[in-house]
Amino acid sequence: MPALAEPSRPELAELERALGADGGLPEGAVVPEGDPSTGADQPTWRVDRGSLVAVCRALRDSPETRFDLLLDACGVDYPDRDDRFEAVYHLYSIPRGERLRLKVPLSEDDPTLPSLIPVWKAADWFEREMFDMFGFRVEGHPNLSRILCHEGFEGHALRKDYDPARRWILTEDKMYTPKFVDLPPAGDDDMFERMTVNIGPSHPAMHGTFRVMAVLDGEEIIASDVEIGYLHRCFEKMCETHTWQQVIPYTDRLNYCSSFINNVGYCRVVERMLGVEPPPKAVWASTILSEFSRIMDHCVCNGTTLVDVGALTNFWYLFQIREEIYGLLEACFGARLTVSGTRIGGLLADLPPDFMERSRKILEMIPPLVEDVEKLIDKNRIWMDRSVGISAISGEDAVDWGWTGPCLRASGVGYDVRRAHPYDLYDTLDFEVPVLYGGDVYDRYKIRMLEIRQSVSIIRQLLDRGMPDGPWIVDDPHVALPPKDAAYNEMEAMIYHFKLIMDGIQVPAGERYGMVEGANGELGYYVISDGSGKPYRIKVRPPCFPIFSTFRELIRGGSISDAVATLGGLNVIAGELER
Amino acid sequence: MTTAEPTTAGPTTAGDGQAAPPARPRTNVAVGPHPSEPEPKRYSLAERLYLPLVGGMMVTMKHFLGNLLGRRKSYTIEYPEERREYSHRYRGHHILTTRPDGSVRCVACFLCAQACPAECIHIEAGEHPDENIEKYPLVYEIDMLRCVFCGYCVDACPEEAIIMSNNYDMAYFTREQSIVGKNELVKPYTFDEEQLGYRPSYPEEEVRRARMRRDAFDLVSAARAQSEGTRVPNAEESQREERAQAG
Numbered sequence: 001m002p003a004l005a006e007p008s009r010p011e012l013a014e015l016e017r018a019l020g021a022d023g024g025l026p027e028g029a030v031v032p033e034g035d036p037s038t039g040a041d042q043p044t045w046r047v048d049r050g051s052l053v054a055v056c057r058a059l060r061d062s063p064e065t066r067f068d069l070l071l072d073a074c075g076v077d078y079p080d081r082d083d084r085f086e087a088v089y090h091l092y093s094i095p096r097g098e099r100l101r102l103k104v105p106l107s108e109d110d111p112t113l114p115s116l117i118p119v120w121k122a123a124d125w126f127e128r129e130m131f132d133m134f135g136f137r138v139e140g141h142p143n144l145s146r147i148l149c150h151e152g153f154e155g156h157a158l159r160k161d162y163d164p165a166r167r168w169i170l171t172e173d174k175m176y177t178p179k180f181v182d183l184p185p186a187g188d189d190d191m192f193e194r195m196t197v198n199i200g201p202s203h204p205a206m207h208g209t210f211r212v213m214a215v216l217d218g219e220e221i222i223a224s225d226v227e228i229g230y231l232h233r234c235f236e237k238m239c240e241t242h243t244w245q246q247v248i249p250y251t252d253r254l255n256y257c258s259s260f261i262n263n264v265g266y267c268r269v270v271e272r273m274l275g276v277e278p279p280p281k282a283v284w285a286s287t288i289l290s291e292f293s294r295i296m297d298h299c300v301c302n303g304t305t306l307v308d309v310g311a312l313t314n315f316w317y318l319f320q321i322r323e324e325i326y327g328l329l330e331a332c333f334g335a336r337l338t339v340s341g342t343r344i345g346g347l348l349a350d351l352p353p354d355f356m357e358r359s360r361k362i363l364e365m366i367p368p369l370v371e372d373v374e375k376l377i378d379k380n381r382i383w384m385d386r387s388v389g390i391s392a393i394s395g396e397d398a399v400d401w402g403w404t405g406p407c408l409r410a411s412g413v414g415y416d417v418r419r420a421h422p423y424d425l426y427d428t429l430d431f432e433v434p435v436l437y438g439g440d441v442y443d444r445y446k447i448r449m450l451e452i453r454q455s456v457s458i459i460r461q462l463l464d465r466g467m468p469d470g471p472w473i474v475d476d477p478h479v480a481l482p483p484k485d486a487a488y489n490e491m492e493a494m495i496y497h498f499k500l501i502m503d504g505i506q507v508p509a510g511e512r513y514g515m516v517e518g519a520n521g522e523l524g525y526y527v528i529s530d531g532s533g534k535p536y537r538i539k540v541r542p543p544c545f546p547i548f549s550t551f552r553e554l555i556r557g558g559s560i561s562d563a564v565a566t567l568g569g570l571n572v573i574a575g576e577l578e579r
Numbered sequence: 580m581t582t583a584e585p586t587t588a589g590p591t592t593a594g595d596g597q598a599a600p601p602a603r604p605r606t607n608v609a610v611g612p613h614p615s616e617p618e619p620k621r622y623s624l625a626e627r628l629y630l631p632l633v634g635g636m637m638v639t640m641k642h643f644l645g646n647l648l649g650r651r652k653s654y655t656i657e658y659p660e661e662r663r664e665y666s667h668r669y670r671g672h673h674i675l676t677t678r679p680d681g682s683v684r685c686v687a688c689f690l691c692a693q694a695c696p697a698e699c700i701h702i703e704a705g706e707h708p709d710e711n712i713e714k715y716p717l718v719y720e721i722d723m724l725r726c727v728f729c730g731y732c733v734d735a736c737p738e739e740a741i742i743m744s745n746n747y748d749m750a751y752f753t754r755e756q757s758i759v760g761k762n763e764l765v766k767p768y769t770f771d772e773e774q775l776g777y778r779p780s781y782p783e784e785e786v787r788r789a790r791m792r793r794d795a796f797d798l799v800s801a802a803r804a805q806s807e808g809t810r811v812p813n814a815e816e817s818q819r820e821e822r823a824q825a826g
Contacts (some may be wrong), residue, residue, distance in 0.1 A: 246696040249729040313639055320654050334668035334743075334777045340729045348730075349668065372638045379631035381622065484779040487737055494737065501694045501735045 030055060033103065041272075041512040044101040049087075049113055052104055056119045059091060059100070067091040067100060068399050069415075070116065072513075072524060072541040073126035075134035077160045084108040085134060089116070090513055090526065090541070094399060094415050101513065106136065115140035122402025125549040133158035133236075143179040148232040148578055151176050157237055158537075164234075164241050178213045180223035181552060194222075197560065201230050205308055205564040208574030212551070212563065219559045224552045228578055235579035239538040243504030244270055245344060247535065252338035254540060254576040257300045258293035258519040260286075260329065263342040268423060269514030269525045270344050273507050276479055280468040282346035287424045288359065288462050289329065289341065290516070291455040295366065296325045297519030297571070298406075298448040305445060305568030306377065309386045309561075314373045321369055324362045331358065344505060345480045346473025359463055366456050370449060378446075387441035391554035391566040394439060401553075402546030405521025407570060410447040411439035417517035431458050444569040479505055504533030520544050520571045542576040665745050669776040670728040672746040673721055675764040676739060683761060684740035687714040691732035691741055699725035700732060719764065723749055724757040730777045742778035 029051035034040030047055050059067040071090040078084060083105035091100045104113065113130075115138045116123035127138040128147040135156040138144055146153065152174035155162055186194060195216045200206035209230035215223045235254070239247045251266045252259040264286045271278060278286070299318035306314040326336040331352045333341040341348055352358075377383050393401075395412040408415060414435040418426040434450035436443040473480045477496035486493035509531035515524040521543025528537040547570050554570075555563040625631060645651035656663060665671075676684045687704035705717035732741050751757040 242696055246694070246731070249696045249727050249731070313642075316654075317642070323654050330669060331666040332668070334666070334670040334730060335728065338727065338729070352666065352668075372642070375631075375638045376635040379623075379626050380635060381626050381629050381631070384622065384626065481734060484739075488739070497735075497737060498690070501690050 039510075041514075042099045042101055044103060047102050047104050049104050049106065052102075053114050053116065053119060055102070056089075056091075056116055060119055065093065065098075066095050067093045067098075069094055069404075070120035070122040070126070070402050070546075071099075071404075071522065072526065072539065073116070073123060073130060074526065074539040075130045075136055075158065076528065076537050077134060077158065079160050081105075082107075085111050085136065087113055087130060087136060088526065088539075090524070094413060097420050099513070111135060112137045112139055114138070117141065120402065121400045122546045122549070125545060132156070135159070142181060145176065145179070146229075148229040150174070150229070157234065162237075164237055176227045178225035178227070180213075180215055180225055182556075183215060183223040199560070199563075201227075205567065207304065207567060207572065208577075210548075210567075210572070210574065212555075214555070214560065214563065216560075221555050221558055221560065221563060224555055224563075226548065226551055228548070228574075230578070231574040232578040235540065236538055239535050241534065243533050244507055244535060245500075245505060247538065248342065248344075249338065249340045252340055254542065254579065255297070255518055255520065255523070255544075255573045256337060256575045257573060258290075258297035259337065260293040260339050260341050261290050261297075261516060261518050262523065263340060264290055264424075265514065265516035265518070265523050266525055267342045267344050268516065269512055269527050270505075270507060272514060273510060273512050273527065273529060274344070274479060274505070276345050276474055276476060278346045279471050279474060281351075281470050281472050282342075283424050284462060284465075284468050285332075285347060285351055285355075285472070286342065287426070287429075288459050289332070290424070291458050292325045292328065292359075292362070294517075294519045295452050295455045296322045298452050301520075301568070301571040302373070302445055302448050305441075305565065306373075306383070308564050308568045309383065311377060311380075311383060314376060317369045317372050321362070321366050324365065328355075328358055328362060331355075343473055343480060345476060346471070350472045351467065356463060356467060359459065363456055363459055363463070366452065370452055374449060384442065386561070386565050387445065387569075388438070390441045390558065390562050391569075392438060392440040393550070393554065395437075398439065398550075401550040403521070403550070405518065405543050405547075406447045406451060407444055407520070407547055409434065410436045410443040412437040415522075417515050417522050421515065423516060425462065426458075429458050429461055441565050441569040506531070506533055507535075515541070518543050520573070521547065540576070540579060542579065544570065544572045544577050548572045548577055665747070665776070667745070667775055667778075669743070669745050669747070670730045671744045671776045672723075672749055673726075673732070673764055674742050674744050674775075675719065675761060676742060677765060683715060683719070683765060684738050685716050685719060686712065686738055686740070687716040687719075688737065690735040690737060694731040694735035696729060696731060697725045697727045699723075699727075716761065719761045720758050721764065722758045723751070724754065733777055733779060736779070739779055743776040745776045 029048040031046040033044040033046045035043040056067075059065045069092040071092045073087065073089045076086045076088055078086065085106040085108065087104040087106060089102040089104075091102065092098070093100075106113065111134070113127075113136050115127055117127070117140070124141075124143075125147060127136075127141050128144060130136045131138055131141075131144050132146040132149050133156055145151075149157060150168075150170040152170045153168055155166075197214050197216055199212045199214065201209040201211040206212070211227040211230070213225050213227070214221045233253075235250055238250060242250075247266060248263055251262040254262045267278075299322050303315040303318035303322075306312075329339050329341065330336045332355070333339045333348050393403075393411055395408070398408050398411040399413060403411070404415060404417075412435060414433045416433040417423070418431075419433050431454045434447055434454065436447050436450075477493070477500075481487070481500055482490075482493035482496050487497040488494075507529040509529055511526070511528045513524055513526045515522050517523070522541065523543055524541030526537075526539040526541065527535060530536040551567070551570070551572075554566050558566070642651065646653055678684055685702075687702055689702055689704075692698075692700040692702055699722040701718065701720040701722075702716050703718040704714045707713055707715045728743075730743060733743055749757075
């Protein structure tokens, strides 16, 4: 029963052979730094920036490596090192199920990097984020501008010497200048005058605070640009100044439609770093409640997408499910939306006595309501006209852009972390990973409906097994707070209680990338600890960040109303996108 | 090649004429060639004539009549006349608990302020005239607009001095009002069991033992006793009573 997926080890020799085929790499361009046999969580290479593009292209194209997905790219700052900065890339090979981490050391005087957009389109926004947060100058990037911070911001916030308490007054005279990629030049024979339309940031169709600027030719969007960052709240910087436990409430606010999954993902990574195994009851409950959260998230996504195209009734049916699940989460952890349901090493509290009956009751009400929505919508021509073939993307393109989750599975690529790298109890469960092939708005809606059914089946299997006995959190005073009565009455427990709250959990030095299947894709946490009570660096791999970076390509050639339907179907959550 | 051949084709090799993916693939990729036409789904005659909408209307009618005749549970409530019921774990407005004499139980140890991820608790400590107590909070303020209601302060408190209530009605006209002090945190609550929310949890089998042991303070009976003007028996008295009953 693995608590977290352990990425399997790629054959290093194979990879070297693949690189050798490319040839011409200077000596020392690639230095293996660690792999699972030496205690690292996944194979890690140190790559010279001069060879980065060649190495990445070889890794992507060689039939023996096939790292087709750029999962994440981020920077890390080590002020004490000679090469102060590190750019870290996480690669994944969907056909082989292997992971690889590339680290590119950069000096403080010259933090320049080649752009990886020619290799993976997903690099676009990740590189902008590296520029924004660390000041890396990415050469060859078509639009190297700030992405999460305001244009008037000075300095680079995730550098260690940036004071977290520093405040800026941001004015409107410095604004993001939209950059329209591939805007066709205006011809004299254009039938209509071109018009640039601004949608959002506060607009009901924008599901949060995004700003889309679209250049219209008649009704057709010929180019567009997206501005994000309105909900940026320095999640990663805050993590560095707080203890490991205090990060849990912050993770609630990533994908707030399914906050429990975020809690689980974070706690599993830290538990693996600590070498702590959560008790069976906690694992069992985490799996059930994660699936309930997934159902809830899909209900919200589909419900609101349908509202956006005018089908209001479905919203009411699907939100009934959400309401009941919120009730269950509240009975377990005391909050509906921001549950903070896990602690490092287990759960916040024991499950309520009526957990089983209540879960079963919710399970019974879900399928009829889902069926009702399908009866209303599936063959409804009004909905089909709005969704079939709209913003379709092929599997290859979706992988190129870094997609994961239901949106990728709607394009024909069945990558699901629960199946590929099972964590918690998923390897013992019987479930399907639905795959559809249209890659359009319709299939993104449909795949979520299919996944709700699979989640129902998973929860039913787990409930049938019965609730495991025992504690809900590890009995380790270095990790979990001692029980309250012990803290009140026993000296030793009292000391542990004080130590844990004042100093925090002491996580051994090291780094780890852990992932769970979030409701809209692979939710990864890249965590670095320097052995103190606070995280050295936490980078979240938000699943909707690469998905939303594709938006400008998805809506090209469609109308504004198609863009609205597309945005709903992608399930972009601002809290997670902008952290 | 040392690795096993992927059992199903990856996205880059789609279209090589393989059969549809197995029903329950163990690998992570379940991609074969496109099973249906790559062109947009063709509408059937019924769909072209909008006929499925009739079925949809039946669904709507079913829900409508169900709601009208009260056979279905309605999920909307008429707030504020009607209120949602929350469990006793609900993390609502904080309560500062008091000793039987009405003074605040808090000893100004700053653990809650330290544990708070939102940094919304402000405490200023003062010397307590009673030598056994040492410190008490001169000022204890929570900024309700900053608070994220995570319950970490309750977990951190070594004195059971801060707990949470079921109260989710928090609305303020100004930002200054949202910073609540000792008065607001103590006054409006009667420790009515129905109003209590998230509070320290004891492992079930431990609860009785803990309460029987030393100064495990029963909030509800204390508040009741206080309002009735009676005195709560202290730990020694209750133990003596216990022994008398047992013996």
